[in-house]
Amino acid sequence: MSMIKKDFSAIAKQKLINRGVNLDDIANLVFDLQKPYCPTVQKDACLEAVENVLAKREVAFTILTGIELDMAAEKNHLNEMNQIILDDYSLYGIDEIMALSIVNVHGSIALTNFGYLDKTKPGIVGFLEEEGKKDNICHTFLDDIVCAIASSAASKIAHDYEDNKI
Ligand code: MG
Numbered sequence: 001m002s003m004i005k006k007d008f009s010a011i012a013k014q015k016l017i018n019r020g021v022n023l024d025d026i027a028n029l030v031f032d033l034q035k036p037y038c039p040t041v042q043k044d045a046c047l048e049a050v051e052n053v054l055a056k057r058e059v060a061f062t063i064l065t066g067i068e069l070d071m072a073a074e075k076n077h078l079n080e081m082n083q084i085i086l087d088d089y090s091l092y093g094i095d096e097i098m099a100l101s102i103v104n105v106h107g108s109i110a111l112t113n114f115g116y117l118d119k120t121k122p123g124i125v126g127f128l129e130e131e132g133k134k135d136n137i138c139h140t141f142l143d144d145i146v147c148a149i150a151s152s153a154a155s156k157i158a159h160d161y162e163d164n165k166i
Contacts, residue, residue, distance in 0.1 A: 009056070013054055015064060019070070020128070025123060026149050029123055050149060053156065062098060065098065073086045073138040085138065106152035107155050116151075121143075
């Protein structure tokens, strides 16, 4: 099937940019997470780690699914669930669970950092949350996806540092 041959990673990257998320913004989160543990880490290594996370097809699928749900909520297409998702209702939680599909393939360092970013909302994560409060802008899935990409890239940096690749 030709569908399988689509470059979903490239599409996911472009959709992130369309939704206001630059890869540099994510790399900045990674840098701030890992700098205390990997003092020699550079921003370009963080950006490369982000690119590596995005290169996985299953990561691209999660990004594309989450963004579609955010956009569907903005268009009021989600029936009974629309208001819950549009308002990022605190007891909803499916946004975090979906993002864990990215975190789960990157180990325990990714998992702990994901919880940290979700709680503290630094940089682009806080920006997305604030923007998402505006009328008809929904970042319910996107903010968790960004946390998941950053925490997964942070895990890659930690492992590369330990292996003396950084
Ligand atoms: Mg969310």
